[in-house]
Amino acid sequence: MRPKAELHLHIEGTLEPELVVELARRNRIDLPTYDVEAIRARYSFTNLQSFLDVYYENMAVLRTEEDFYDLATAYLRRAAAQGVRHAEIFFDPQAHQSRGVPLDAVVGGLSAALKDGDVPAALILCFLRDRGPEEAEQVLRAALPFRDRFIGVGLDSAEVGYPPSLFRRVFDIAAAEGLRRVAHAGEEGGPDYVWEALDILRVERVDHGIRAMEDPQLVARLREERIPLTVCPLSNVRLRAVPSLRDHILPAMLDEGLVVTVNSDDPAYFGGYVEDNYQALRRELGMTDEQLDRIARNSFEAAFAYEG
Template identity: 70%
Template sequence: MSAPTPPTAELHLHVEGTIEAELLVRLADRDGLPLPSRDPAVLRERYEHFADLQAFLDVYYANLAVLRTEEDFHELATGYLDRARAAGVRRAEVFFDPQTHVGRGVPLEAVIRGLSSAFAAAEETHGVSAALILCFLRDLGPEAAEEILRAALPLREHFIGVGLDSAEVGYPPSLFTRVYAMAASEGLHRVAHAGEEGGPDYVREALDLLHVARVDHGIRAMEDPELVARLRAERIPLTVCPLSNVYLRAVDALPDHPLPRMLDQGLVATVNSDDPAYFGGYVDENYRAVARDLGLDRARLAQLARNSVDAAFAPAEDKRRWHGEIAEWTARAG
């Protein structure tokens, strides 16, 4: 029997990475779009082995051609919420990549309104508190990031923050200082991918230049003891994605993952799923995997869940309720 998993917040989840093969086929059929196969099993086989992040991104972006209308984005978001509810997610702060869709000719309003219409009702329909974080594709450069932020600001009520994703190497956080200052002036929360492919210097830049509240991934910070000490002292959350790190070769195998060391050194590490349709599972499956392969006991799983709630951009009263649910789970598990 699988080990139980605690109630949790999920803070590192790309909604475009939740497009399951069945939904891919359904949306492609609806619009008469070509696919490499109409067989979901064959499509899933393409997800099993990625040589590196770029190999994954090639498949990932090709699949997104099926997302064209507000209805498509609403259906995508609802599919994630269905799975999040089953995974015990209480709070989901979800990344989306508007530049990808606008670049294909999809209206920005269709993207944002389609996703937000599902998330706005998520607490009522799924028991999940959900919010959107608009991400900049770092490989498109800082000017494009500024352009998409300006375009999105009339829809500011539908997202709570900004992030920085896509291939790290060659696109350090320092390139995006100005657009992050723009986001700060709008009262937006700021996070950024750093320290997955890029080294500890990328994490430091995200902290010093982008003034992020959370670091997404951040596992390579463990290479720099001074940086680890800073992350511990400043209580900077790290949104770690264990199964994703293995699939993209950031670590060789899950037993080699630094997550236990991160907890041992007092870091605010959290567990998340990243792109679960591609990387071996949703957040509950990540919890079960680290329990099994890293030997994390229930007390440590509960600590990861508490860290996730502490790191969420959610009202204090909600956090108190979720902490209570984690405490109840811990008592039952004990």
């Protein structure tokens, strides 16, 4: 299996139904069903929001530092089996704080798992864009005492209606703290969101970015500056950002000379971990070993903290 880095992975999106049930029992939380197949049967999505509704509902079982430790430990085990040699992992503190889970339990559990895990990994703190810029700034300030436990900040959750420009200030603060910067853009939002992420947030990687291909000038900018894109093919199909894998624009992105990487996004929900995404590209799009090797090489080049 080809070695690779994974750069677009939400740790909350690795919460498998089996762990939902185990944590609900451990924390005495009522679930509508304890049948893992019944939970999985709900994973049919029509767009990003329809997924986010289920994603936020399921993560209510995450309560304690131990829960976050177990979640990240399970991911790192799977990642190792998928050929991942380095991971940069998103987490969504606001999604837990809003349920009364303290930030130190989240950061403490995740960072302890990373320390003990087999795959070298780092954390990227994401702001939920639909909760607005003021709350994002509060979260960043609350997280600064844990500054040594994460390497950067990101922007995720519902995209359309929440343009990157809203988050200029909090990204400026992050930059001044020496934090690396990424943002989801061009998943459901148009190329204008990718421009804003680059020009206003000064991001160093674009998460998804598939709609950048609608704007040739933007493609030229991404190519010339070698700004990596963390593309998530199975996610794009399951959230209907593309009609099917056969229609995915990823091969054209590679042909344009873009620094494309392949990642799993929320693998517990989208039918596969990162190697499964590589294999699907081979199977459905006929991508060659040479192309997939290039993508894997890109993933190490695009990493912020790879020490290979």
